[in-house]
Amino acid sequence: MALGANLGDAASTLRQALADIAALPHIQLLQASPLLSSAPLDADGPAYVNAVACLETRVNAIELLQALQDLENAAGRTRDYHHAPRTLDLDLLFYGEAQMQSDFLCLPHPRWTQRAFVLLPLQVVCPEKVTPDMLAAVANQATVWLEG
Secondary structure (H helix, E strand, O other): OOEEEEEOOOHHHHHHHHHHHOOOOEEEEEOOOOEEEEEEOOOOOEEEEEEEEEEEEEEOOHHHHHHHHHHHHHOOOOOOOOOOOOOEEEEEEOOOOOOEOOOOOOOOOHHHHHOOHHHHHHHHHHHOOOOOHHHHHOOOEEEEEEOO
């Protein structure tokens, strides 16, 4: 899963979100990447803070997404317009090998290979998913590690 925020104290928000995710029933946080700062991509507002986490769960993908959206709402997330700045954004990138296309959820995430702010932290937690060609394709996207 991917985490991002660009409003308020985004780094603290992501750290709290990771703790909140780890506390959800039937969900185990296996690993989280260091935090990464990135310029907005197809979005408005200040720089984002991003991370990627690997979870293990017994809930289905829709239930997991709903739990993540509940955390977003609790953090003050509003959806004023597409790509608006946000206090917290939690996206499912993958759910095992599942493939799904619906209005509510697309798996794998349709743009995961096009975003340095996903690929760089994903390489930390799931290096087998990221290829050198993927990284080369996003090399022009500005990112800075904030940790690690």
